[in-house]
Amino acid sequence: MASNATATALREQLSKISGLLSLQSPDLRRDLEQQRNTAQRKLNDILDPIRRLPPELIADIFLRCLPDQRTVDFEVAPLVLLHVCHAWKHFAETLPALWTELIVDTDRMNSEGYNSIVESWISRAGGRSLALSLEGHETHTPRVLEPVDGCAEQIQALQLDLSSPEDLDAIIALRRFPSMTNLTLARANQWYCDSDDEADEYPWSESWEQDATVFIRMLNAAANLVECRLVQINDFTNSPPHIFTHSTLTHPHLGRFPGVDVSSSSAYMLSYLTLPALAHLTMASCDLEFQPFSDFLTHVTPQQFLALIPNVVELHLFSVDPAFNCSLIEAIGTGLLPKISCLTIDAVYPGLRPHYLRILDALGALCARSHGLSSFSFLWNVTSSSEDGRDVYAELTPEI
Secondary structure (H helix, E strand, O other): OHHHHHHHHHHHHHHHHHHHHOOOOHHHHHHHHHHHHHHHHHHHHHHOHHHHOOHHHHHHHHHHOOOOOOOOOOOOOOHHHHHOOHHHHHHHHOOHHHHOEEEEEHHHOOOOOHHHHHHHHHHHOOOOOEEEEEEOOOOOOOOOOOOOOOOHHHEEEEEEEEOOOHHHHHHHOOOOOOOOOEEEEEEHHHHHOOOHHHHOOOHHHOOOOEEHHHHHHHHHHOOOOOEEEEEOOOOEEOOOOOOEEOOOOOEEEEEOOOOOOOOOOOHHHHHHEEOOOOOOOEEOOEOOOHHHHHHHHHOOOHHHHHHOOOOOOEEEEEOEOHHHHHHHHHHHHOOOOOOOOEEEEEEEEEOOHHHHHHHHHHHHHHHHOOOOOOEEEEEEEOOOOOHHHHHHHHOOOOOO
16 A cells, blocks of 8 residues: 555656656756656556565576576676666665676686676675686686685685696685585686687697695695596696595596597596595596506505405496506406406507507406306407507407
8 A cells, every 4th residue: 555655646746747847947857857767766666566576486586587607797697687677686686596606707807897796796695605616718816816805715616717737826825615515627728729729829728737735735725525526637746745635525526628639537636635435436537557546445456446346247447547457357357356247448548569468368367267247348449450450469369
């Protein structure tokens, strides 16, 4: 009833102002037009159908407007919601759930007004947990890292595009991330370069070495981390003096960017870690030999490691280090994994004759033991037209 009375009063005011506009001088007319616009805006707010909806329903509608990736874009939610009317603007600004995720374009951090928009965005999230991505090619200068300052304790998920090995050191300087459960580190050019020519434009496109101690410091700063993804981060240097134990990391993903045909799995990082909570390990390419990998998992010999999983019936090795394949097949040939029935080895790396012959010997040991393999596949990248190819194929025995 109060809204209806206010609407009636506003309509009467608008009618009165419209009648006066034609009788006034230009200066007075401008003042009246401003009064008319203010009254019309208030009337629109009162008559807006969305005002008759419960606040929780409005919140649900606004949240359903959000795109999959939230960026500083005034043509999509949530920023577009600020430019409809005063009522929508107020509701959107006071709905923290709209502002808990943001992809920051570091290449725009020096442009006028961009930083203030990012700061306002983060402040509207209140004390909620944040999912923040710093994407772009800009080196992590103090100005680029301004969005992280002041909200580091709120960050639950963080993705960093690293333009140089020093960027990771800059992000953890004097910062702790107690709420972080998800971390992604990627070389910047791997996300953005569509061709080799484009990658050549950036000085960091060549292979660079990441200080392993800095990465360990990052893990130490995120003491509650659960999932960590490394994309094209390899060639670690400056080994830490001690093995680092992270007690909550359960899902490490050590991989390369899709479509990049370079062995870069970041598997070397496992040499510096102990993960007692490990539940799921993904590696795009195992660059470790069998013994260091076995040490990481169990701190025992390869034979002891296989003895811990005696019920394995199917095993598929794809693009694994040649020495890893050899040690594994040799261990199986001694009687470990007694229940295995399906074994596949996709060795997509260039064929190395000594490793090939070691695997042939191991397969011979399997045949001699009358092992119960019902399915076996061995794909080796050697061309039959090459001299090496003719040599290795000639050494295949009938039972193999």
